[in-house]
Amino acid sequence: MFSQSEENYLKAIYHLSLISNKGISTNSIAERLETKASSVTDMIKKLSEKEVVVYKKYKGVKLTDLGTKIAANIVRKHRLWEVFLVDKLNFSWDEVHDVAEQLEHIKSEKLVDQIDAFLGFPTHDPHGDPIPNKEGDLKIVEKSLLSTLSKNEKGICIGVDDSSSEFLQFLDKKGITLGKQITVLEKEEFDDSLSIIINDKKMSISNKIANNLYIKKS
Amino acid sequence: MFSQSEENYLKAIYHLSLISNKGISTNSIAERLETKASSVTDMIKKLSEKEVVVYKKYKGVKLTDLGTKIAANIVRKHRLWEVFLVDKLNFSWDEVHDVAEQLEHIKSEKLVDQIDAFLGFPTHDPHGDPIPNKEGDLKIVEKSLLSTLSKNEKGICIGVDDSSSEFLQFLDKKGITLGKQITVLEKEEFDDSLSIIINDKKMSISNKIANNLYIKKS
DNA sequence: AAATATTTTTAGGTTAGACTAAAAATATTA
DNA sequence: TAATATTTTTAGTCTAACCTAAAAATATTT
Ligand SMILES: [Mn+2]
Ligand SMILES: [Mn+2]
Ligand SMILES: [Mn+2]
Ligand SMILES: [Mn+2]
Numbered sequence: 254m255f256s257q258s259e260e261n262y263l264k265a266i267y268h269l270s271l272i273s274n275k276g277i278s279t280n281s282i283a284e285r286l287e288t289k290a291s292s293v294t295d296m297i298k299k300l301s302e303k304e305v306v307v308y309k310k311y312k313g314v315k316l317t318d319l320g321t322k323i324a325a326n327i328v329r330k331h332r333l334w335e336v337f338l339v340d341k342l343n344f345s346w347d348e349v350h351d352v353a354e355q356l357e358h359i360k361s362e363k364l365v366d367q368i369d370a371f372l373g374f375p376t377h378d379p380h381g382d383p384i385p386n387k388e389g390d391l392k393i394v395e396k397s398l399l400s401t402l403s404k405n406e407k408g409i410c411i412g413v414d415d416s417s418s419e420f421l422q423f424l425d426k427k428g429i430t431l432g433k434q435i436t437v438l439e440k441e442e443f444d445d446s447l448s449i450i451i452n453d454k455k456m457s458i459s460n461k462i463a464n465n466l467y468i469k470k471s
Numbered sequence: 472m473f474s475q476s477e478e479n480y481l482k483a484i485y486h487l488s489l490i491s492n493k494g495i496s497t498n499s500i501a502e503r504l505e506t507k508a509s510s511v512t513d514m515i516k517k518l519s520e521k522e523v524v525v526y527k528k529y530k531g532v533k534l535t536d537l538g539t540k541i542a543a544n545i546v547r548k549h550r551l552w553e554v555f556l557v558d559k560l561n562f563s564w565d566e567v568h569d570v571a572e573q574l575e576h577i578k579s580e581k582l583v584d585q586i587d588a589f590l591g592f593p594t595h596d597p598h599g600d601p602i603p604n605k606e607g608d609l610k611i612v613e614k615s616l617l618s619t620l621s622k623n624e625k626g627i628c629i630g631v632d633d634s635s636s637e638f639l640q641f642l643d644k645k646g647i648t649l650g651k652q653i654t655v656l657e658k659e660e661f662d663d664s665l666s667i668i669i670n671d672k673k674m675s676i677s678n679k680i681a682n683n684l685y686i687k688k689s
Numbered sequence: 690a691a692a693t694a695t696t697t698t699t700a701g702g703t704t705a706g707a708c709t710a711a712a713a714a715t716a717t718t719a
Numbered sequence: 720t721a722a723t724a725t726t727t728t729t730a731g732t733c734t735a736a737c738c739t740a741a742a743a744a745t746a747t748t749t
Binding site for chain 3: 498
C-alpha cells in the first residue's frame with residue numbers, strides 16, 4: 254500500500270515521463286511537487302526499495318512497469334472524479350482539479366469501477382485529457398497546439414495544456430470550450446497573435462493563449 | 472484546518488458524547504480509535520490548544536461548540552457518502568463504511584452541498600442513522616431496541632446499533648432490512664430469544680441480534 | 690482508612706516526511 | 720582542460736502521530 258505522499262511522487266514522475274522518457278531529474282520532481290530536492294532524493298530511495306522506480310544516483314529515476322501501472326491508476330481516478338464533478342455535480346471545469354487531487358487517493362477498486370460505469374465509461378476528462386483504462390493504458394490522440402496552425406487551417410478544440418483555473422475561466426469568457434471549431438484567419442508576424450473564427454465570431458488570440466490550447470486538425 | 476487524525480479524534484469524541492454527556496474518558500477514546508491512552512492524551516492537548524475541546528487533567532474531555540460543529544460535519548459527510556454509494560453506485564449497506572471513512576475527510580464545501588442535493592437531501596444513511604444538517608443539528612428519532620419489545624408489540628425496523636458487515640450480511644440473509652415490519656410473537660425467558668413475524672414469515676431471533684436492531688414502535 | 694486496582698499522564702523513543710546547509714558529483718563555459 | 724556553475728546527495732533537524740514503560744492520580748475493595 255502506498256501513502257498519499259508516495260502516490261503523489263509516483264504521479265509526478267509519471268507525468269514527467271510522458272514528455273522526456275529519459276531519467277527524470279530530482280529537480281524537476283521537486284519543482285512539480287513544490288518541495289525540495291533533498292526531500293525528493295529521500296523519497297526516491299524509498300520508492301526504489303519498493304520497486305516502483307529504478308534509481309541510479311545522479312542519473313535520475315524511471316518508473317518500473319509496476320510503478321507505471323500504479324501511477325496511471327491514480328491519474329485514472331483523478332480524471333474520472335473530474336468527470337463526475339462536472340457531469341453529475343455541476344462543477345465547472347476550472348473548479349475540479351483541487352478536489353480531484355484529494356479524491357484520487359481514495360482506496361477502493363469497486364468505487365472506481367462503479368464511478369466509471371456510472372459515468373458511462375468516459376474516455377476523456379473535462380480538460381480533454383485521456384483517461385487511462387484499468388490496465389493503465391491510454392490512447393494518445395493526435396493533437397496540435399493552436400499556435401502551430403497556419404493561416405486558413407482549422408480544427409476542433411480538444412484540450413488545454415495549462416489547466417489553471419485562471420486560464421480556464423479566461424477561455425470561458427472568450428467562449429472557447431472543448432468541441433468548438435476554430436479557423437485561423439490570420440497570423441501576425443509581429444507578436445505571433447492569431448485572428449480566428451470561433452462561434453461564427455472573429456476574435457484575436459494572443460500567442461500565450463494559442464500555446465496552451467490543443468486542436469485536432471480537420 | 473484539521474488533519475485526518477484530528478478529525479478522527481473529534482468524531483470519536485462526538486460519538487461517545489451522544490451516549491454519556493459527561494467528560495469523555497481517555498480510555499474510551501483510545502478503545503474506539505484502536506490506539507493507546509498515551510496517544511490520546513497527546514492529541515487531546517493539541518485539540519485543546521485549538522479550542523475544539525475542553526480538557527481538565529484526569530477529568531476527561533468535552534467538545535466545545537466549535538468542536539461539535541466540526542465533528543457533526545464529518546459525520547454528515549460520512550453518512551451522505553454512504554447514501555451516495557448505496558443509492559447511486561450499487562454498494563450494499565455492509566460495504567460502504569470503510570470507503571466512507573476515507574471520503575469523510577475530503578475537504579470541499581461545494582462537494583458536500585452538491586452531493587446532498589444530488590441525493591435529494593436524504594435524512595438518514597443506509598443504516599438508519601440520521602444525517603446532521605449543515606449547522607450540525609440532527610433530529611433524534613424515538614427508537615427502541617427490538618429486545619425491549621414485549622409480546623405482541625410491533626414496529627418498523629429503522630436502524631442497527633452494530634453496523635459491522637458481518638451483522639449486516641446476517642440481517643440480509645434473514646431478510647431483515649430497514650422499513651420492514653416486525654411483530655413479536657413470543658419472548659423466551661430461558662435465553663431471551665424472540666419469536667417474530669417479518670415478511671409474513673415466522674422466525675426465531677437470538678437476544679444478541681435483538682439487542683442490535685432498532686425498532687420504531689407502532 | 691488502608692490497601693489494591695485502574696486510569697491517566699509523563700518521559701523518552703520511533704517513523705514518515707518535510708526542511709537547511711554543506712559536500713560531492715556532474716555539466717557548462719572560458 | 721581548467722575554472723565555474725548547477726544539480727544532486729548527505730548530514731543533521733524538526734514536527735505529527737504514534738509507541739512503551741514508569742510515575743502519578745483517581746477509583747474500588749477490603
Ligand atoms: Mn486535474
Ligand atoms: Mn484534468
Ligand atoms: Mn459508517
Ligand atoms: Mn452509517
